[in-house]
Amino acid sequence: MSTIDPPARTEREQQARRRPTDDGRRNGGGWTREQRCELLAAAPPDDVIGLAERAVAEGSPPQLIVGPEVGTVVVQVREPVVGDRFHLTEVLATRAEIDLDGTRGWAMRLGDEPIPTLAAAVLDAEATARRPLADEVMALCDRVADERAAAEHQEWSVLAATTVQFEELDR
Amino acid sequence: MGYAAARGGLAAVAAAEHLVRNARRHSDAAPLQVDQLTERQRLAVDRVMSEGSLWAPALAAAALIQAEGDIIEAAQLLRSHRSTLPRLGTTEPIDPTGAPLLRRVVPAYQNPPGPQLLGRTVDYSGRLLECRPPASGAMDDTADETVVDVDVDITDRSAGHGELAGNGHRAQEPGADDAGAAEPVIAADGLPRCGRLLDLLRDLDLLVDRRRRDDPSPYDITRDPVRPGVPRSARLATMARAETGALVNLWYRNILGPDDHLHEVTLGEVRHARLPLPVTHPHSGRPVVVGHIRVTEVEAIEDLDGPEEDRTRFDAGYGLCAGHNERKAIAMANLDIAVHRDGGRSGLEQSVLVTTDGLDASGFLEHLKLPHYVTFRSMVERKVAMAARQRHRRTAYDDGRPTIGERNAPADETSSAR
Numbered sequence: 386m387s388t389i390d391p392p393a394r395t396e397r398e399q400q401a402r403r404r405p406t407d408d409g410r411r412n413g414g415g416w417t418r419e420q421r422c423e424l425l426a427a428a429p430p431d432d433v434i435g436l437a438e439r440a441v442a443e444g445s446p447p448q449l450i451v452g453p454e455v456g457t458v459v460v461q462v463r464e465p466v467v468g469d470r471f472h473l474t475e476v477l478a479t480r481a482e483i484d485l486d487g488t489r490g491w492a493m494r495l496g497d498e499p500i501p502t503l504a505a506a507v508l509d510a511e512a513t514a515r516r517p518l519a520d521e522v523m524a525l526c527d528r529v530a531d532e533r534a535a536a537e538h539q540e541w542s543v544l545a546a547t548t549v550q551f552e553e554l555d556r
Numbered sequence: 557m558g559y560a561a562a563r564g565g566l567a568a569v570a571a572a573e574h575l576v577r578n579a580r581r582h583s584d585a586a587p588l589q590v591d592q593l594t595e596r597q598r599l600a601v602d603r604v605m606s607e608g609s610l611w612a613p614a615l616a617a618a619a620l621i622q623a624e625g626d627i628i629e630a631a632q633l634l635r636s637h638r639s640t641l642p643r644l645g646t647t648e649p650i651d652p653t654g655a656p657l658l659r660r661v662v663p664a665y666q667n668p669p670g671p672q673l674l675g676r677t678v679d680y681s682g683r684l685l686e687c688r689p690p691a692s693g694a695m696d697d698t699a700d701e702t703v704v705d706v707d708v709d710i711t712d713r714s715a716g717h718g719e720l721a722g723n724g725h726r727a728q729e730p731g732a733d734d735a736g737a738a739e740p741v742i743a744a745d746g747l748p749r750c751g752r753l754l755d756l757l758r759d760l761d762l763l764v765d766r767r768r769r770d771d772p773s774p775y776d777i778t779r780d781p782v783r784p785g786v787p788r789s790a791r792l793a794t795m796a797r798a799e800t801g802a803l804v805n806l807w808y809r810n811i812l813g814p815d816d817h818l819h820e821v822t823l824g825e826v827r828h829a830r831l832p833l834p835v836t837h838p839h840s841g842r843p844v845v846v847g848h849i850r851v852t853e854v855e856a857i858e859d860l861d862g863p864e865e866d867r868t869r870f871d872a873g874y875g876l877c878a879g880h881n882e883r884k885a886i887a888m889a890n891l892d893i894a895v896h897r898d899g900g901r902s903g904l905e906q907s908v909l910v911t912t913d914g915l916d917a918s919g920f921l922e923h924l925k926l927p928h929y930v931t932f933r934s935m936v937e938r939k940v941a942m943a944a945r946q947r948h949r950r951t952a953y954d955d956g957r958p959t960i961g962e963r964n965a966p967a968d969e970t971s972s973a974r
């Protein structure tokens with residue numbers, strides 16, 4: 386029997402695999418900061434931009450700390466045979482970081498999306514600082530999570546019909 | 557044309573490029589849109605992203621349009637674009653086991669842990685060219701669309717209790733707390749995830765344990781040269797962005813061709829899955845999943861039979877590439893275990909590392925089309941000089957005089973030359 390614990394499946398790697406709907410950390414209508422960033426990264430561009438424009442209009446203007454910067458993120462995988470880490474590919478991504486009245490907001494989204502990413506960073510700070518639109522940011526996250534769960538359920542409901550058990554031929 | 561010793565012709569070059577752009581822009585057919593390719597030509601877009609080594613569907617589709625469907629040219633455009641971009645960071649190490657499944661077949665095993673999920677495929681169907689365009693002129697993909705209403709209990713754990721296919725030996729009894737039953741088909745978030753055949757083979761003590769205790773950083777093939785002797789992480793990264801045809805050809809010439817360094821393996825896992833991308837949050841230090849990419853993953857189970865190998869166990873090779881490209885991932889997994897078993901005895905590792913990059917290979921090939929006037933003139937001059945020398949020798953021989961090269965040569969050499 387195997388006696389060596391593989392370096393993969395560390396608690397941190399397990400944590401990275403969890404999704405907002407996985408672990409019951411969503412409570413009282415709130416999300417952890419990491420869950421919020423994940424959902425803002427998946428939110429429709431128009432939704433994050435519209436809400437961020439209102440946040441900026443109702444408060445002081447955000448100060449740009451980083452970007453928005455378009456670049457690549459290296460995808461690092463740990464393969465299961467030996468446990469080697471290797472670079473699979475790179476992904477196009479945009480990141481931004483702002484300061485809103487002393488609270489830092491950070492965001493990263495896939496693709497060349499400077500404006501939606503900047504807007505997501507504003508909303509991250511808005512929620513972190515519990516500013517007036519914080520509840521609406523959480524509501525947007527709720528909606529994104531629900532829509533994503535529904536899409537995944539729909540996808541799986543179609544895929545499930547392709548589950549198969551082939552039979553062996555009798556000689 | 558930095559390589560070629562030629563210049564000028566700019567007007568003709570511009571006119572030639574104009575012909576390409578003009579034909580692309582002013583065809584009688586409607587212009588191609590990026591979303592047409594990302595939605596309807598996903599396998600071509602996936603290949604461009606995988607070989608261009610940049611996951612960016614819209615850019616890959618735009619590259620395909622610009623390249624008029626030439627996948628290697630599109631991959632070249634994409635990889636060149638990538639080289640202009642700053643690197644923002646690296647994801648945390650991702651364990652693909654947890655990636656939600658879109659397709660998963662286990663050819664080695666009838667009842668593996670988790671489902672055999674065919675997913676979106678025509679692998680098991682007869683295919684004929686569907687060449688009956690409707691009146692609109694567009695191929696009608698919806699004409700024979702049927703809704704399959706199958707009642708499948710996707711939470712059924714009874715499928716997957718480790719019955720070895722082929723010999724009827726039951727590795728685990730139904731209902732036993734084996735690896736398959738311990739990990740549900742459907743995870744807590746409602747998405748299909750499952751363990752690996754590798755884990756089951758490990759539990760049955762049928763797999764050579766090569767798992768490492770250290771954790772070296774991955775080799776970065778975009779920063780450091782790739783030559784034989786590099787770590788396995790460089791080999792995997794090289795194959796992950798290699799040209800599909802190059803990997804398939806290398807596999808095939810080793811199976812049926814003259815190289816003969818490969819066995820025909822049995823495939824453990826063939827998966828198409830959605831891989832989460834966790835990056836470290838700069839403030840909290842905890843992982844944030846910023847998105848997902850689709851990947852194809854393969855485990856190749858190798859039957860060890862070498863004199864110095866453990867013949868009571870199997871070994872495994874691994875293939876993983878961006879997008880949906882099973883040919884590529886299967887060839888990669890085969891070559892991974894083949895290079896390991898070869899141990900540097902042949903040139904297989906060098907072939908994998910140095911000859912499978914499509915952009916390298918096609919770039920070298922296509923440079924042959926550029927003006928080579930100077931090098932070829934030099935060759936012509938050498939030929940002319942050699943011919944003149946031969947004529948001189950022949951004349952001198954006929955006259956019985958020593959030739960130019962023979963005047964100072966030793967006597968025995970001169971005589972043997974005659």
